[in-house]
Amino acid sequence: MAKNSQDSSKRHFHWTKKVATEDDEAPTFNSSSNPTSGEDKKENLRTNVAMPTPRKKLPAVAVARLRSVLTAFGKNRSSLPFGLGPRVVGTLFGYRRGHVHFAFQKDPNSPPAFLVELATPISGLVREMASGLVRIALECDKQKEEEKKAVRLLEEPVWRTYCNGKKCGFASRRECGAKDWTILKAVEPISMGAGVLPGSGAEAGADGELMYMRAKFERIVGSRDSEAFYMMNPDSNGAPELSIYLLRV
Numbered sequence: 001m002a003k004n005s006q007d008s009s010k011r012h013f014h015w016t017k018k019v020a021t022e023d024d025e026a027p028t029f030n031s032s033s034n035p036t037s038g039e040d041k042k043e044n045l046r047t048n049v050a051m052p053t054p055r056k057k058l059p060a061v062a063v064a065r066l067r068s069v070l071t072a073f074g075k076n077r078s079s080l081p082f083g084l085g086p087r088v089v090g091t092l093f094g095y096r097r098g099h100v101h102f103a104f105q106k107d108p109n110s111p112p113a114f115l116v117e118l119a120t121p122i123s124g125l126v127r128e129m130a131s132g133l134v135r136i137a138l139e140c141d142k143q144k145e146e147e148k149k150a151v152r153l154l155e156e157p158v159w160r161t162y163c164n165g166k167k168c169g170f171a172s173r174r175e176c177g178a179k180d181w182t183i184l185k186a187v188e189p190i191s192m193g194a195g196v197l198p199g200s201g202a203e204a205g206a207d208g209e210l211m212y213m214r215a216k217f218e219r220i221v222g223s224r225d226s227e228a229f230y231m232m233n234p235d236s237n238g239a240p241e242l243s244i245y246l247l248r249v
Contacts, residue, residue: 084113084154090217090229090244093183094122096208101180102244104217104229108188112176114154118161119169122211128163129241137162137245138171142225153227153246183210190214192234215242225249 089105100122103112116138118125128134138159143149159171176184186197194213217229225248230240 084219086219087232088113088217088219088229089214090231091184091187091212091214092122092125092242093187093210093212095210096123098122100125103176103180103184105184108191112180112184114173115176115180116159116171116173118171120161120163125163126211133239134242135164135245136243137247139247139249142248153225153248156248159246183212187212187214192216217244 084104084106089108091103091105092100093103094100098121100118100120102114102116102118104114105112118136125134138161140156140159143151155173157173159173161168161171174180183197192215194211197210197212216232218232220228220230222228227246229244229246231242233240
């Protein structure tokens with residue numbers, strides 16, 4: 001009877017005996033039936049990572065053109081007449097029986113950034129300078145608010161002139177003409193000094209010899225309405241012999 005019961009239990013239940021060993025692997029669960037899915041994910045991850053894009057080098061022709069444009073811009077900017085720095089070249093000149101002309105240049109061979117003709121005779125200015133220090137003040141009026149324009153101080157056309165506190169008429173700004181440029185080129189090699197240049201043609205007979213004085217000036221900008229130019233002494237001692245003030249009042 002007992003034997004029959006064991007046979008029936010074997011028919012209805014499949015009993016298996018298995019002893020687990022250390023070499024047996026634990027069952028693993030794969031979300032996909034494809035065994036290479038893990039490797040595909042790694043490959044996709046690598047491709048999705050943003051790789052730094054290499055910089056593109058500009059062609060040599062483009063670099064050369066860019067350099068030429070920047071060089072030309074720098075030259076044009078440096079040649080602007082109003083590009084005065086803290087040191088300028090000042091030239092005072094005029095015929096012996098004529099009026100005083102005064103020019104400021106960035107360097108000896110550049111066009112003048114500021115050229116004015118004073119109503120003062122140059123002979124009178126020479127006498128003032130022989131007696132001591134000379135202070136020349138040029139004044140112009142500020143424009144009204146409704147007429148106000150962006151005009152540089154050195155571009156003002158008309159100035160009231162004062163020499164050592166005494167009114168000396170008016171001064172007018174002028175463009176550098178061929179005669180003015182010829183005079184400036186004649187004294188270009190002179191860094192500092194005063195002298196006389198022989199006149200030419202009818203001007204020599206009417207106005208006599210050309211007198212000049214040339215020196216370096218220190219430029220001080222107080223504001224957009226005031227600038228000062230002080231003649232620099234070679235020995236750097238004492239007050240400057242000539243000072244010129246530009247004021248917009």
